[in-house]
Amino acid sequence: MSTKTQIPLVDYLRLGDRPHLVATECTSCGARFFDRRNACASCFGTEFTEAEIATDGILKSFTIVTFAAPGVPVPFVAGVVDCDGTSVRANVINTEPDDQHVKLGMKVRLATTSLGTDDDGVEAVGFGFEPAEGANA
Amino acid sequence: MSEDVFILGINMTKFGKHPDLDIQDLGAQAAMAALADGGVTMGDMGIMAYGNLIGQSFGQQLQKQIGQTGIPVYNVQNACATGATALRTAIMAIKAGECDMGLAVGVEKLAGAGLLGAGGGGGKKKDGHHWEPSGRFGAVTGTDGRIGTQQMPGTFAQVGMEYLYENDYEGTPFELFARISVKNHQHSTLNPLAAYTKAMTLEEVMGDMMIAYPNTRPMCSANCDGAAAAVVVSAAKLKTLSKEQQRRAVKVSASILTSDPWQEACQVLPDVNTLTRVAARQAYEQAGVSPQDLDLVELHDCFATAELVHYDNLELCEPGGAVDFFESGASWRDGSTPVNVSGGLESKGHPISATGIANIWEVCHHLRGEAGDRQIEGAKVGLAHVIGLGSACGVHILEKSAA
Numbered sequence: 016m017s018t019k020t021q022i023p024l025v026d027y028l029r030l031g032d033r034p035h036l037v038a039t040e041c042t043s044c045g046a047r048f049f050d051r052r053n054a055c056a057s058c059f060g061t062e063f064t065e066a067e068i069a070t071d072g073i074l075k076s077f078t079i080v081t082f083a084a085p086g087v088p089v090p091f092v093a094g095v096v097d098c099d100g101t102s103v104r105a106n107v108i109n110t111e112p113d114d115q116h117v118k119l120g121m122k123v124r125l126a127t128t129s130l131g132t133d134d135d136g137v138e139a140v141g142f143g144f145e146p147a148e149g150a151n152a
Numbered sequence: 153m154s155e156d157v158f159i160l161g162i163n164m165t166k167f168g169k170h171p172d173l174d175i176q177d178l179g180a181q182a183a184m185a186a187l188a189d190g191g192v193t194m195g196d197m198g199i200m201a202y203g204n205l206i207g208q209s210f211g212q213q214l215q216k217q218i219g220q221t222g223i224p225v226y227n228v229q230n231a232c233a234t235g236a237t238a239l240r241t242a243i244m245a246i247k248a249g250e251c252d253m254g255l256a257v258g259v260e261k262l263a264g265a266g267l268l269g270a271g272g273g274g275g276k277k278k279d280g281h282h283w284e285p286s287g288r289f290g291a292v293t294g295t296d297g298r299i300g301t302q303q304m305p306g307t308f309a310q311v312g313m314e315y316l317y318e319n320d321y322e323g324t325p326f327e328l329f330a331r332i333s334v335k336n337h338q339h340s341t342l343n344p345l346a347a348y349t350k351a352m353t354l355e356e357v358m359g360d361m362m363i364a365y366p367n368t369r370p371m372c373s374a375n376c377d378g379a380a381a382a383v384v385v386s387a388a389k390l391k392t393l394s395k396e397q398q399r400r401a402v403k404v405s406a407s408i409l410t411s412d413p414w415q416e417a418c419q420v421l422p423d424v425n426t427l428t429r430v431a432a433r434q435a436y437e438q439a440g441v442s443p444q445d446l447d448l449v450e451l452h453d454c455f456a457t458a459e460l461v462h463y464d465n466l467e468l469c470e471p472g473g474a475v476d477f478f479e480s481g482a483s484w485r486d487g488s489t490p491v492n493v494s495g496g497l498e499s500k501g502h503p504i505s506a507t508g509i510a511n512i513w514e515v516c517h518h519l520r521g522e523a524g525d526r527q528i529e530g531a532k533v534g535l536a537h538v539i540g541l542g543s544a545c546g547v548h549i550l551e552k553s554a555a
Binding site for chain 1: 207268280281282283285289290291292293294295296297298299300301303305306307309310311313314316317318321325326361362363364365366367414417419421422480
């Protein structure tokens with residue numbers, strides 16, 4: 016029996032009491048990435064540090080996908096969130112997926128979502144951004 | 153400065169469904185017609201550059217149908233910029249002095265293909281069910297649909313929506329983008345080679361099947377079959393050809409290919425803007441023309457949301473002024489800078505590798521005064537632009553021959 020009860024959807028999602036995203040940040044130019052790196056695409060440096068990403072952000076673009084690849088449930092809202100200067104790709108969750116509820120420039124915050132449990136009882140946890148209180152009257 | 157290069161012959165097939173033609177048939181149709189258009193044969197060619205993305209075919213297979221002369225073949229792939237890359241490869245060979253004539257071919261069989269982009273969201277299939285991180289993100293399952301979208305319609309939808317956000321647009325995005333599509337579908341009614349030639353009202357465009365808001369089906373480029381080919385020639389060689397060949401030759405005033413320079417967020421949402429801006433700037437400088445000199449533009453409207461941002465990227469308007477530019481009517485065929493008078497990818501169709509030569513064909517057709525009902529009168533300078541996601545951008549500026 017595994018002692019681990021949760022696993023994040025991706026390495027750059029950190030779970031626990033205060034779920035947040037982390038970026039791989041180039042120590043020489045500050046460029047931020049979310050994937051495993053060979054080098055920095057901006058300055059070619061090879062030293063990186065981990066940077067915590069703000070959990071509050073602004074939705075700077077979105078689409079509402081109603082026609083997707085097989086196995087991808089629709090509709091869903093895909094967007095880009097400006098988290099204090101770092102852009103993050105994510106779904107917009109916990110809202111109706113239509114252009115009356117999802118607006119450019121709306122304030123959003125990170126939220127986690129369960130993706131189900133495997134045969135060992137480990138729960139995979141994903142993330143999205145949900146409308147922040149007081150936003151989008 | 154290396155030698156000038158001219159388009160001597162060029163052709164595109166009818167775009168659409170060609171169930172009875174295979175990739176070699178389509179490629180041969182375009183290539184042989186381009187050779188005939190230029191008044192030359194395979195025996196005159198010093199290089200072949202061949203583009204095909206999805207079919208995984210090779211130029212050598214086409215040679216085996218239309219002429220095996222032993223010349224080098226460069227098989228190129230560059231996403232939706234594959235055709236432009238093939239053309240540019242042939243141009244570079246001439247500029248390098250390796251030959252004085254070359255053939256570029258782009259061909260695709262796509263009719264009936266569905267969404268293009270990443271695969272489904274299934275994740276690894278194994279005995280039993282265990283979450284196990286894999287890949288560069290350490291993902292335990294597929295991320296398409298869980299962390300945004302990896303499909304083209306939604307990706308380019310976000311490209312257009314981001315532009316509206318950055319420029320404080322206060323109108324209704326859906327209707328704005330739908331009206332761009334109405335323009336291109338209206339333009340297509342004059343293009344017999346377009347896959348779809350039916351005018352659509354705003355209500356029809358907005359009421360059609362939603363694919364990825366704000367792009368409905370007619371606002372997306374049409375998957376279809378098609379091919380296009382071009383014969384390019386050096387200025388010196390052109391002088392030895394007939395007066396008629398010289399008269400119809402179109403000057404390649406600029407041939408530019410870029411990839412995307414690193415920008416914040418470019419690995420989060422593909423940045424199709426910066427590399428287009430860089431390519432456009434280089435092209436205007438190389439050609440010695442300004443955006444105001446352009447009589448027509450064929451730009452990469454793979455989705456209605458993409459056309460808007462490229463008005464700005466290609467400097468057809470003031471920075472941030474793409475919406476005003478469109479609202480002024482400038483991009484309609486009777487406007488100051490007609491854009492996509494062919495009907496664009498939304499109606500002409502987008503057989504990926506053919507697209508980057510087909511839009512050159514459209515511009516050449518007008519510069520030669522051979523565009524029939526859709527002729528832009530007196531056209532002297534035109535620009536053709538393509539984007540391949542990932543990314544690659546091709547920009548060519550073409551000028552009517554002085555001869």
